[in-house]
Amino acid sequence: MTTNQLHQQAWQFRQIGLSWAEIAMRLGFRGESGARTAANRYAESQGFAHDYVHPPQAGRRKNRTFGTELEFIDAKRDDVAVAIEQALASLGSAQTHVAVVEYHGKTCIRRNCNCGGIRINGKKEWRVERDGSVSNGEHGGEIVSPILRGKEGLKVLTAVIKHAKMVDDIAVDRRCGLHVHLGTSDMTGLQRANVVRQWWKHQIETIDPMIVKRRRNRENQYCFRPSDDEFNNWIQAIERSGRGAGYQERTRSLNVTSFPKYGTLEVRQHEGSLNATKVCAWVQFLVAFFDHAKAMEHDEVPVGLAALDALQQLGRIDVETVTYLKQRTVALA
Numbered sequence: 001m002t003t004n005q006l007h008q009q010a011w012q013f014r015q016i017g018l019s020w021a022e023i024a025m026r027l028g029f030r031g032e033s034g035a036r037t038a039a040n041r042y043a044e045s046q047g048f049a050h051d052y053v054h055p056p057q058a059g060r061r062k063n064r065t066f067g068t069e070l071e072f073i074d075a076k077r078d079d080v081a082v083a084i085e086q087a088l089a090s091l092g093s094a095q096t097h098v099a100v101v102e103y104h105g106k107t108c109i110r111r112n113c114n115c116g117g118i119r120i121n122g123k124k125e126w127r128v129e130r131d132g133s134v135s136n137g138e139h140g141g142e143i144v145s146p147i148l149r150g151k152e153g154l155k156v157l158t159a160v161i162k163h164a165k166m167v168d169d170i171a172v173d174r175r176c177g178l179h180v181h182l183g184t185s186d187m188t189g190l191q192r193a194n195v196v197r198q199w200w201k202h203q204i205e206t207i208d209p210m211i212v213k214r215r216r217n218r219e220n221q222y223c224f225r226p227s228d229d230e231f232n233n234w235i236q237a238i239e240r241s242g243r244g245a246g247y248q249e250r251t252r253s254l255n256v257t258s259f260p261k262y263g264t265l266e267v268r269q270h271e272g273s274l275n276a277t278k279v280c281a282w283v284q285f286l287v288a289f290f291d292h293a294k295a296m297e298h299d300e301v302p303v304g305l306a307a308l309d310a311l312q313q314l315g316r317i318d319v320e321t322v323t324y325l326k327q328r329t330v331a332l333a
């Protein structure tokens with residue numbers, strides 16, 4: 001191995017999440033600093049940013065974070081906020097006030113709300129937002145979750161959906177989407193690029209069949225299937241900078257522009273729904289899919305329904321969710 005190859009190998013090991021100590025041991029450097037210097041030399045030679053990403057630490061793995069945006073029509077946003085407050089109260093949640101905000105707004109504009117137009121914390125609080133594509137006056141919008149994770153997160157999401165569903169006139173139609181943000185700050189650039197690579201591999205045969213036909217391919221302008229060129233460009237940009245490209249189009253089935261802003265990749269493909277089982281199954285699939293892509297097990301998972309079995313065998317998704325998703329795929333065929 002030449003010196004350059006050694007430097008490149010150190011960098012590559014770092015990208016897939018090895019510790020500096022582990023890289024030093026594998027490549028024969030005397031210590032961590034030798035491994036770090038080698039990786040950074042390679043990064044410099046290629047014009048890449050230095051890699052200071054800390055690899056995930058064994059034994060301290062937390063469930064992947066997620067956030068949801070549930071679009072709805074016809075119901076008053078103020079009424080939906082009240083329903084969410086009831087859902088949160090039923091769980092004894094710390095959040096007792098649910099704001100209604102403008103699109104990407106930060107302060108509550110709910111009528112007669114006793115909060116006095118309080119500024120909200122979007123990472124920690126549920127809110128109801130106006131949304132250009134589904135709002136009509138005070139009616140319609142999206143329920144935006146805070147950062148959620150694990151079983152506890154799905155439990156809150158379920159309660160919120162069940163309460164929202166009981167609001168007068170609330171409905172979901174073909175204009176509505178369900179957007180899911182998956183936290184990817186725990187990933188290195190190569191791992192994040194691998195999520196894109198896996199999405200590309202599974203888009204048509206695994207993912208599309210779980211989604212209504214009108215949101216596959218290029219049927220819907222808000223969740224277009226990326227072109228092969230786009231997929232390629234994203235992968236290269238993310239591998240190069242570790243961040244991905246803010247200038248890309250966001251209205252794709254997979255939106256990579258959310259990473260520089262929020263540390264997430266956003267999946268926009270699913271149709272709007274106020275069916276808690278359906279929404280939670282999709283979220284669980286996505287968490288499993290992202291975890292799998294991060295772990296670089298890509299050669300083990302075939303496309304199609306077999307992907308669900310493989311993810312289950314890898315222990316990333318439970319059998320009930322797999323059964324549900326398979327039934328849905330068959331029903332949508």
Ligand SMILES: [Zn+2]
Pocket residue numbers: 097098099100108109110113114115116117118
């Ligand atoms: Zn308020």
